[in-house]
Amino acid sequence: MSKTFLITGGAGFIGSAVVRELNRSTEHTVVNVDKLTYAGNLESLADVEHSPRYHFVQADICDAKAMHDAFERFQPDVVMHLAAESHVDRSIDGPAEFIQTNVVGTTVLLEAARTYWLALKESDPSKAEQFRFHHISTDEVYGDLEGTDDLFTESTPYAPSSPYSASKASSDHLVRAWQRTFGVPTLITNCSNNYGPYHFPEKLIPLMILNALAGKPLPVYGDGQQVRDWLYVEDHARALIKVAMEGRVGETYNIGGHNEKTNLEVVEAICKLVDERRPDASRFQLPASSLITFVSDRPGHDVRYAIDAGKIERELGWTPVETFESGLGKTVDWYLANQEWWQRVLDGSYKGERLGVLT
Template identity: 60%
Template structure:
């Protein structure tokens, strides 16, 4: 069986990709390397426990020797790099972890992959791909009338998180330009869906609403994001891996610009319909809190290159994707309660204390 190597495959997007990949008929096996930090969860992979096509390894991408062993043992035909520290709020309080994982970790992985790729025979070297999963946040903030980000938009990161991801993007690009490593980069908009760690906006609102807690909205709630259902993102990555041109970047977006307040209102209204309270609306729990430092006002993605070159378009609208997400959280409360550890509760209380 041929394999692909996935880094960060126990995180939100990585785990969804692993599960989605293995549902495809005739799919390669997956070697799943994840450090299992606070956001990595083996229980998200319960559906493939015991599946011979899925090999899990608790591995830190900063450990060069461990990464090299995985490459040499399993001989993957591609590496898909999801592993990253990804939460802006945490990067403001503790940027060192973001530099270590996103910058040093990506560099360490690239070095190991380059050595592995160079040692392959000519046909295997030609077929090999390194796909780097990144974010639209590297492009900075848009004004209301600005056009959406394209693949040629200048990098203007504004948080320690986005700066660390920008650095990793540049390293990936450099390894293609300098060494010829066949890389692909995707920059996605805000993902949502099953298995999302509940410190990000949508799962935080769902879990807090159901617990009867305040729903904290930063500032005036009018910051705009483009929302992408995670299953659509996984499908886009499969297309880029299969048919993307080495050295190219592809933006992946949902064509769903919404203010944070619009998202929270939509969630409350959906919960009112699917799991109504004894009295009142979940909207009654909304509270406005002090804004995040350096909070980018608007992101928007132009995903037309991906549609034009590879024929990908999102299958879900914001409404259908949100309904699937809310229903998943309602039906998987055991997973949610397991994630809501003491450490997580303390972090949320500290973050939104004001």
């Protein structure tokens, strides 16, 4: 049965992957609500923009009237809340914006959803019974792991380290409170680090790919031994849709890629792929790895994240399709083949302003 998905932040990296996946593999209708901050890029949705099952609303999730109007107009069956400020370094430089979007914005959206859901219970009880509010969060809310074998589970205590992760932890708690106190049918997922096509170039993997292609330094924090679990974004999109459609109300599901790598290992793997695949390999005399530069570690940098994704596998049958090697290869190939997309991000023409995102 076809449903209507209201997706906040659908022009962002993960959100756009979800929109594309829903349009490609289902008959569902998608309503993309996005403020279009610097990280929102409608060019990432060129494949779906003319679909009759796709609608775009430019609005801020902190705007209560705009959110209520969107619910009233489109009558969604599922809300997937991805809109968030998400870059740790930016949260250190300016925490207030993260509190506003991630905490206040989530509260506004929850209230709009609650009002809509309560009205549905009166007007269309069967639709109200099927309604879901799916909040997408991060493994960074758990802080870091001390041992080399420990994994984050859905019951791991929260211990956020950065203003970003603290704001996401706050939003997770709000979602659980709206479910416990008001009965709103919510779901939460906490994911590991995503990577893949259409990733904004301030993040580690695209930054390293593009800097390596340009022969620029590849800045690595500290000694590069921080460990992350890497999840290919299209695998994540499939998992999110699975949870939204089949997850149990009130539950949390951790989503990971089963790919633990140190930051240095990631950068070295990128260097090897760029050396093998860049079309102008003769442009540089030295291998890309010679561009690696160690820089001062960032404040409060967590040492290790790793997800136990056993629950979503046991209950919903989801496992990632991509290994880190296959996903990274696809990612490098995508950036090599889509220079126009990332060049318009780098020169700011996708927004009409220049962005200095490469070091």
